[in-house]
Amino acid sequence: MRAELSAVTVEDVLLQHELEQFFYAEAAVLDARRYEEWLTFFADDLEYWMPIRSTRAADDEEHEFTKLGEGAFFDDDKASMEQRVRKVRTGFAWAEDPPSRTRHYVNNVRIIERLPNSELKVGCNFALFRSRLGNEIDFWAGRREDTLRRNEHRWLIAKRHIFLDHVTLDSKNLSSFF
Amino acid sequence: MTVDRIASRRYSELVDAEHGLVSRTIFSDPEIYREELVQIFSRCWLFLVHESQIPKAGDFVNVFMGEESVIVTRHADGNVYAFLNSCRHRGNKVCRVDAGNTKAFQCPYHGWTYNTRGELSGVPGYAELYHDELDRSAWGLVGIRVANYRGMVFGTFDPEAPTLEEYLGDMRFGLDLLLDQGEFVAVPGIARWQMDVNWKFASDNGIGDMYHGFWSHRSAILAGHTSGTGSTPTPAPAPRALGGFTLVSAYGHGFNANFLEDRQVDLKNPVAQWRLDPTVQAKLGPLRGRVNRANMLVFPNLFVNSGSREFMLRNPLGPAKMEIWKTTLVDKNASAEVQRAQARASNRHFGPAGMFEQDDGENWDQSTAAARGVIGQRYDLNYAMGIGHGRVVTDEQSPPRIDTLTNEHGQLWMYRCWAEYMSAGSWSELRAHHAEPQGTL
Numbered sequence: 369m370r371a372e373l374s375a376v377t378v379e380d381v382l383l384q385h386e387l388e389q390f391f392y393a394e395a396a397v398l399d400a401r402r403y404e405e406w407l408t409f410f411a412d413d414l415e416y417w418m419p420i421r422s423t424r425a426a427d428d429e430e431h432e433f434t435k436l437g438e439g440a441f442f443d444d445d446k447a448s449m450e451q452r453v454r455k456v457r458t459g460f461a462w463a464e465d466p467p468s469r470t471r472h473y474v475n476n477v478r479i480i481e482r483l484p485n486s487e488l489k490v491g492c493n494f495a496l497f498r499s500r501l502g503n504e505i506d507f508w509a510g511r512r513e514d515t516l517r518r519n520e521h522r523w524l525i526a527k528r529h530i531f532l533d534h535v536t537l538d539s540k541n542l543s544s545f546f
Numbered sequence: 547m548t549v550d551r552i553a554s555r556r557y558s559e560l561v562d563a564e565h566g567l568v569s570r571t572i573f574s575d576p577e578i579y580r581e582e583l584v585q586i587f588s589r590c591w592l593f594l595v596h597e598s599q600i601p602k603a604g605d606f607v608n609v610f611m612g613e614e615s616v617i618v619t620r621h622a623d624g625n626v627y628a629f630l631n632s633c634r635h636r637g638n639k640v641c642r643v644d645a646g647n648t649k650a651f652q653c654p655y656h657g658w659t660y661n662t663r664g665e666l667s668g669v670p671g672y673a674e675l676y677h678d679e680l681d682r683s684a685w686g687l688v689g690i691r692v693a694n695y696r697g698m699v700f701g702t703f704d705p706e707a708p709t710l711e712e713y714l715g716d717m718r719f720g721l722d723l724l725l726d727q728g729e730f731v732a733v734p735g736i737a738r739w740q741m742d743v744n745w746k747f748a749s750d751n752g753i754g755d756m757y758h759g760f761w762s763h764r765s766a767i768l769a770g771h772t773s774g775t776g777s778t779p780t781p782a783p784a785p786r787a788l789g790g791f792t793l794v795s796a797y798g799h800g801f802n803a804n805f806l807e808d809r810q811v812d813l814k815n816p817v818a819q820w821r822l823d824p825t826v827q828a829k830l831g832p833l834r835g836r837v838n839r840a841n842m843l844v845f846p847n848l849f850v851n852s853g854s855r856e857f858m859l860r861n862p863l864g865p866a867k868m869e870i871w872k873t874t875l876v877d878k879n880a881s882a883e884v885q886r887a888q889a890r891a892s893n894r895h896f897g898p899a900g901m902f903e904q905d906d907g908e909n910w911d912q913s914t915a916a917a918r919g920v921i922g923q924r925y926d927l928n929y930a931m932g933i934g935h936g937r938v939v940t941d942e943q944s945p946p947r948i949d950t951l952t953n954e955h956g957q958l959w960m961y962r963c964w965a966e967y968m969s970a971g972s973w974s975e976l977r978a979h980h981a982e983p984q985g986t987l
Binding site for chain 2 (some may be wrong): 458
């Protein structure tokens with residue numbers, strides 16, 4: 369993405385608007401607990417991944433996040449995400465029944481890289497607020513890198529990499545979707 | 547059964563092993579919690595790391611023993627050392643990162659410096675300000691006794707503690723069920739998360755709560771999750787008396803192991819391939835060869851799952867707070883593809899987002915909250931399932947065991963041993979007077 373104002377084209381502005389609207393729509397679907405509809409935002413070859421972070425010395429940054437194939441909080445594909453949604457709907461998913469109340473915030477949306485086949489690597493910052501039962505509060509913040517692909521109808525998320533700004537989570541679980 | 551009871555009315559009243567009753571106060575009372583830090587966490591062998599997490603000289607991991615911050619290192623001599631992460635000058639942490647590789651640990655306050663064996667190797671102003679009089683050999687980091695069981699590194703603060711082998715005792719039969727499956731390395735990444743839970747609820751779940759599976763984890767099973775073992779459970783409308791066995795051993799350990807019988811094993815699944823290895827089967831023998839997976843507790847707070855292969859440490863942080871550390875093992879000699887699949891199976895199964903584990907947090911949190919009320923505390927919790935029916939079998943197949951799977955013998959055993967630790971004045975007293983499984987539990 370170009371930094372100079374003069375270099376911005378109308379196409380850039382329209383694309384930025386489109387991407388932001390895509391993420392806003394996704395957030396609204398999640399907060400409304402329309403999880404089956406949320407799954408339609410994903411490509412069939414989805415890679416949904418949240419690595420584990422650790423506190424490292426300043427000269428050891430390369431080990432701060434685990435890599436694909438190592439320990440992870442989420443290490444999912446489309447089928448396992450479908451399984452997660454089925455789980456919520458069974459009537460026995462105690463961590464989400466009664467349901468949590470969530471609010472997904474997405475900002476700082478920017479195109480990181482234009483990939484072959486018209487795919488885009490799009491970065492954003494996110495905040496996820498969860499309120500549960502009476503007064504249980506969870507708050508997660510971080511950064512996402514999504515690989516978006518356009519089919520003839522719409523954008524699809526082919527990869528979602530979620531980098532939390534937390535090391536030790538102060539949450540009894542991660543039963544919310546990011 | 548015959549039990550050598552340690553003469554403390556207080557703790558033996560809080561745990562009524564005869565009737566299977568446990569007082570809720572032991573999950574909420576701050577004084578009991580402080581006492582646990584002294585009587586249990588300052589005394590037992592506590593799991594630190596798997597040795598593959600610190601393979602090279604200078605590697606270290608910053609861990610907890612009870613509430614104490616502890617550094618575990620691999621020194622240049624090849625040995626593993628552990629010491630309190632606390633500068634001897636003002637007490638500050640000399641290591642504020644989770645892991646890495648270093649030659650020295652340097653206190654950020656005044657610069658006292660320690661090597662990876664914990665020795666005080668540098669003191670700024672040693673000649674000019676301390677007049678060469680500070681005995682550096684006496685002011686190293688506080689050392690901790692360390693021992694290794696087949697790659698599992700443990701530490702204890704208690705110089706009187708028995709050897710690790712003696713401490714683990716018959717529990718080794720359970721740990722070997724995992725460790726005999728192959729040669730293991732820990733995958734990078736320790737998942738850490740906190741919850742408002744008394745550590746014992748997590749431990750009693752780990753030692754043998756087969757009863758909760760069909761219900762707590764019902765949503766995951768109905769959704770088609772395969773439990774990380776490569777076998778598919780049958781969704782059951784009610785708990786059944788499934789095949790398997792229960793084993794408890796001295797000093798609070800125990801496990802339950804379910805048999806494969808009514809499960810479909812996918813032998814193409816990477817986590818199940820050890821079943822095809824005849825040398826592994828020979829090591830395990832006929833009894834353990836039939837096991838789907840074992841849920842194990844190394845007292846006080848290490849949960850081990852032989853199916854999806856994790857070490858899950860539940861560190862106490864107060865009467866109603868704990869932090870879980872999840873470390874996953876994969877086959878050292880397997881292909882990258884198989885290792886990848888093994889890590890993925892564990893990632894999806896356990897951890898805060900795990901298909902199984904997310905519902906555990908919800909339930910242990912609720913158990914802990916319910917232990918707080920002064921009225922609720924008048925009513926003991928029921929740990930009596932199967933009591934009086936747990937015939938301890940002694941034969942050549944295993945150390946003493948009980949040939950049923952779904953029962954509360956393990957949990958009750960853990961609380962009985964908990965009361966022993968809480969009442970005993972020393973390890974010599976514990977070694978002389980502790981329960982051994984015999985007769986009928």
